[in-house]
Amino acid sequence: MGRVDHHHSKTLLKPFNQTLQTLLSLLNLHSSSPRYLLHLHAVIVKSHLSHHPFLLTRLAHAYLSSNSLSPPTRILLSFPKRPPLFLWNETIKAHARNGRFRDSIGLYDVMLARGATPNEFTFTFVLPACAAARAVLDGRRIHEHAVRFGFLSNVFVATAVVDMYGKCGEVRLARKVFDGMSQRGIASYNAMISGYVSSGKCEEAISLFDQMQKLGLQYDATTMVSALQASASLGALQKGRWVHEQVMSSQMEINVHLGAALVNMYARCGCIEESRRIFNEMPRRDLISWTAIICGYGMHGLAEDAELLFNQMVQCGVMPDSITFVGVLSGFSHKGMVNKGREYFKKMTEEYYIKPTLEHYSCMVDMLGRAGRLEEAEAFIRTMLVDPDAGVWGGLLNACKIYGNVELGERVVEEILRLDPRNAGWYVLMSNIYATAGLWNGVAKMRLLMKERKVSKYPGWSSIEIDGHRHVFLVFDRSHPKSEEIYRFLKDLEERMRAAGYVAETKCVLVNLDEEAKEDMLCGHSERLAIAFGILSTKEGEVLRVIKNLRVCIDCHTATKFISKIVGREIIVRDANRFHHFRDGVCSCGDFW
């Protein structure tokens, strides 16, 4: 079947060379596939063969015998005369809104091929289909049509174009169209902001959001949802709080979207109690609100509470879905609750009939591996019904690092690099396994491999928000204006830490240096710079919240415990994986992560 399709789509690339006969046999073969029929139709028209009576009769027959063609399409196609534009538009819209994005785009093409001229509505219906299908090439083409037909001056059309590019990850193109608009509505801003957020450009999202305020534009609930997402992702609690205040003072109704965004923002910014308070006070809760708070508890290492909430949710008659289980399982994984994890994995498949995805397998492998059950983790991978991806194997590789298993690591990394050779993380992880074992040849081998394959790693950073401004630190960063002061403070602090019993864990310096040089390197780790800057820039006793893009290393974890005690501060660190709450010399993760 796949082979037949492939063969025909290949022949379709050269429609002008096709004989009538070929088109006819294609029509016979593919009378049951509506999408294919629509495309074939477009090809016939574009090849200037639509005047051919025999071919058209065949096409009509194919359409009529095609049961899987949607009823609206059949009505449209059975229209005696040229269908009115309104009918084209409605049919394109109906498909776009019911998940049949490709059909929607296909209908648009047939419409053009039949000589109909689209209007502004046509574009506002077909562009979201391109956006949802992430069909950037179609979207680009249709954008050009909109320009050519003179509809880009329409706010709705231009906004749909901005949104389409944003959803397809083409934020630069989106911004270009956005900047070219002569007038913009709130939705235009919302589309642009959410485009930034979905591409991970959260600073840009916030900056446009701020610009709206400067221009005196009103926010609506949609704007707020995106702003909250951006704040959550950046860990910008002060910004998130400000957005929350605006929501409250503008008497905006807290609908399920806003509620979930708020719950998520507070949780991801380290305020799990606040998150819970919002959740409790929400007027309406649905699956997504529940999932948000459950994931929040999981991230904070509160798996027992997550489980409690899971059961409450079920009691309320809300059915968990695949993502709810990702949250629950990852929560158990953070606490090493292997038996619970197994129990819920079983529950998911046997009670809820949810097919485990690669994400669930990743959680399970990670959980088993971190609990030291490497053989079990490997055996678990063998039981998978789908082929494991690099992420699943990655959990095992990480376990090899924690437990210093070089041989298994070598076997696993080979598997991983076959699947995902472009990702620097794996090379670094394997190189770390070698380094921890003192096998510097292995380290060199991985470095060389990276060089040969031209993969480069991206740097670790930590950030902290002070007076509404986000300060980002890289490793050994000296670019901050207060750099001198920060390093001096860290040196002083180290003395006091040593006096309190701190011993540098030089194992996590992964280059071959003498011990003293290694200790110096540890002080330059980005989270230390952020924490030091935080202590210097805030009032005595204030809580510090640090965001990190990678996982904390063991030495920084130990150091932060000492720092929290010495300076009498609660330090909350969100790393790539979870939250660590440091207080009075102990961490909420119980040193398991």
Place this chain on the structure above:
DNA sequence: ATAGGGTTAG
């Protein structure tokens, strides 16, 4: 036209 929840790795 625009909006909510997720795993793994450096």
